[in-house]
Amino acid sequence: MNFHNVINEIEKADPEVYERLDGRRTALKGFAKMAGKITLAAAPVALGGMFKKAYGQTSTAIVDVLNFALTLEYLEAEFYIKGLAAANLIPAGVARAAFQTISAHENAHVTFLRTTITTLGGTPVAKPVFDFSGGNGSGIGPFKDAFINYPLFLSVSQALEDTGVRAYKGQAGALISNNDVLTAALRIHSVEARHAAHVRKMRKEMGAPQDPWITLKDTGGIGAVVQGNYNGEENTVQAGVQITNIAPGITAAIASESFDEPLTKAEVLVLIDGFIV
Amino acid sequence: MLTKNSSLLLTDAVKETNIAPVNRRNFLRYAGLSAGMIAFIGACKKDDNNTGVNLGSGDTGVLNYAYALEQLEAAFYIQVISTPYTNITAAETGYLTDIRDHEIAHREFFKKVLAANAIQGLEVNFTSINFSSRDSVLATAKAFEDLGVSAYNGAGKLLTDANNLLVAGKIVSVEARHAALIRDLISDGSFADSSVIDANGLDVVRTPNEVLTIAGTYLKTKVNASNLPTS
Numbered sequence: 001m002n003f004h005n006v007i008n009e010i011e012k013a014d015p016e017v018y019e020r021l022d023g024r025r026t027a028l029k030g031f032a033k034m035a036g037k038i039t040l041a042a043a044p045v046a047l048g049g050m051f052k053k054a055y056g057q058t059s060t061a062i063v064d065v066l067n068f069a070l071t072l073e074y075l076e077a078e079f080y081i082k083g084l085a086a087a088n089l090i091p092a093g094v095a096r097a098a099f100q101t102i103s104a105h106e107n108a109h110v111t112f113l114r115t116t117i118t119t120l121g122g123t124p125v126a127k128p129v130f131d132f133s134g135g136n137g138s139g140i141g142p143f144k145d146a147f148i149n150y151p152l153f154l155s156v157s158q159a160l161e162d163t164g165v166r167a168y169k170g171q172a173g174a175l176i177s178n179n180d181v182l183t184a185a186l187r188i189h190s191v192e193a194r195h196a197a198h199v200r201k202m203r204k205e206m207g208a209p210q211d212p213w214i215t216l217k218d219t220g221g222i223g224a225v226v227q228g229n230y231n232g233e234e235n236t237v238q239a240g241v242q243i244t245n246i247a248p249g250i251t252a253a254i255a256s257e258s259f260d261e262p263l264t265k266a267e268v269l270v271l272i273d274g275f276i277v
Numbered sequence: 278m279l280t281k282n283s284s285l286l287l288t289d290a291v292k293e294t295n296i297a298p299v300n301r302r303n304f305l306r307y308a309g310l311s312a313g314m315i316a317f318i319g320a321c322k323k324d325d326n327n328t329g330v331n332l333g334s335g336d337t338g339v340l341n342y343a344y345a346l347e348q349l350e351a352a353f354y355i356q357v358i359s360t361p362y363t364n365i366t367a368a369e370t371g372y373l374t375d376i377r378d379h380e381i382a383h384r385e386f387f388k389k390v391l392a393a394n395a396i397q398g399l400e401v402n403f404t405s406i407n408f409s410s411r412d413s414v415l416a417t418a419k420a421f422e423d424l425g426v427s428a429y430n431g432a433g434k435l436l437t438d439a440n441n442l443l444v445a446g447k448i449v450s451v452e453a454r455h456a457a458l459i460r461d462l463i464s465d466g467s468f469a470d471s472s473v474i475d476a477n478g479l480d481v482v483r484t485p486n487e488v489l490t491i492a493g494t495y496l497k498t499k500v501n502a503s504n505l506p507t508s
Contacts, residue, residue, distance in 0.1 A: 094465050094466045097466050098466050098468070101466070101468075101469060101470070102469075104478070105469065105474060105478040106478070107478075108476065108477050108478030109477075109478045111477075112477040112478060112479070165450050168446075169443070169446045169447065169450065172433065172439075172442050172443060172446045173439035173442055173443060176436075176437075176439050176442055179434035179508055182433055182434050182442075183430065183431070183433060183434050183482060184479060186429070186430045186433045186446070186449065186480075186482075187430050187479035187480045187481075187482055188478065188479060188480075189446065189449070189450060190426050190429075190430060190449055190450060190452075190453040190480040191453075191469055191474055191478055191479065191480045192450075193449075193450035193451075193453035193454050193457070194453050194454070194456060194457040194468050194469040194474075194480070195457075195468075195469060196454065197453070197454035197455075197456075197457035197458055197461075197468060198457050198461060198466075198468040198469070200454075201457075201458060201461060211372070211375060212372075212454045212455075212457060212458045213375070213379070213451060213454045213455075238386055238444055238447065239386075239390055239440060239441075239444050241386055241389050241390055243382050243385075243386060246382060246385040246386065246389065247381050247382070247385045249378055249381075250378060250381065250382050250385070254375070254378045254379065254382060255382060257375065257379060257451070258378075258379040258382040258383060258386075258448075258451055259382075259444075259447040259448060259451065260446075260447050260450040260451055261447065262443065262446070262447070
């Protein structure tokens with residue numbers, strides 16, 4: 001979409017649009033400034049913000065979803081910052097490079113979501129205090145050794161990424177009224193899935209009985225402590241269609257792998273509760 | 278001035294223009310949209326009168342669009358497994374067989390859900406792929422998976438029914454898992470590199486026309502997306 005053409009088209013039909021937007025020059029300059037500052041990829045959301053200003057849109061529900069996503073991104077971002085800072089945890093080479101990549105994305109998501117929330121007229125939630133042991137602040141939860149025990153670090157990473165995918169998926173419907181925000185959320189969602197696939201492959205290569213995709217509700221050997229994060233993934237019925245045996249060779253395992261399942265906000269908040277002090 | 282629900286209304290208005298133009302005037306009056314917004318809708322609309330298998334309009338069209346891509350992917354992996362490349366490893370065979378089966382499941386799902394509205398089976402053209410070469414097969418797989426991710430990411434906003442959006446979401450993350458794995462098979466650690474993820478940490482997104490232009494290289498049957506919604 002050519003934004004200048006859009007502005008021109010609107011001007012033809014609604015000469016007052018620039019008064020609404022504080023004048024064409026300011027509007028375009030403001031847009032260019034925004035686009036320059038937060039890069040072109042964020043421009044659709046920025047444009048949405050401009051129209052919000054012009055036509056008085058507000059959407060508390062969408063800001064609420066974005067603040068929920070922001071909370072998850074804070075959690076992931078800080079987890080990787082701490083992991084990368086921990087001495088003798090992540091091996092140098094491909095492993096460390098992978099977590100640097102993942103960390104950079106989570107940090108970018110935090111910045112992007114904060115910017116988007118502000119652009120929509122909302123207030124980004126503050127970063128909670130995290131307890132990565134999963135102990136609600138006690139520091140002695142089930143993952144207390146995550147920053148000194150690399151396999152445990154990988155397990156927590158996998159659970160966070162797979163759960164992040166489920167969380168974003170569960171919010172898509174709540175964003176259907178805002179194309180720009182929905183598209184941005186989908187674009188984050190697939191990045192989280194790429195992360196999850198890579199971490200799952202890392203664990204597979206260290207012996208975990210799993211693939212980059214989720215088979216039934218299997219935890220890939222992590223165990224009961226994360227079972228809740230995978231419950232529901234065994235679903236094989238999509239939009240009323242039974243996928244198992246839909247074609248020769250499509251077992252229940254394959255059917256479950258072929259579709260990732262969502263979680264509601266409430267379900268996710270229960271799952272991450274131990275990490276939040 | 279618009280109400281606080283205006284973004285929902287605008288979205289619906291945009292979709293209405295693509296599905297039932299006669300409703301637009303009444304709808305806009307109800308929504309209180311300005312003429313500017315009508316222009317905005319017009320500016321976003323693109324006419325494309327190419328011929329070929331017509332995907333249709335509305336959510337059905339978008340689902341047929343996904344069905345077309347799943348047909349392409351399934352056909353590709355079926356060929357990969359029936360004529361494995363030289364020196365394929367057991368691990369690679371396992372991964373690629375799983376991916377083949379996932380794509381078949383997706384293809385059959387869309388066929389069943391679309392029922393009478395489903396487009397025909399598409400004829401593929403894989404003459405540019407060397408199935409005996411690991412490099413050629415994995416490079417094509419990477420292109421297809423990244424393309425699929427970008428297609429679903431771009432198609433989400435075109436859907437009006439939240440149930441359809443949810444199903445698309447359930448599939449796109451599996452395509453993203455495939456993309457990551459294929460990329461790692463080519464070069465370990467490239468699962469989400471800067472060729473697909475931008476500085477905001479956002480994955481690649483494409484419009485149907487962009488996607489079908491790329492996919493067209495591998496399709497003998499021409500696909501016509503001119504009736505798809507554009508926003």
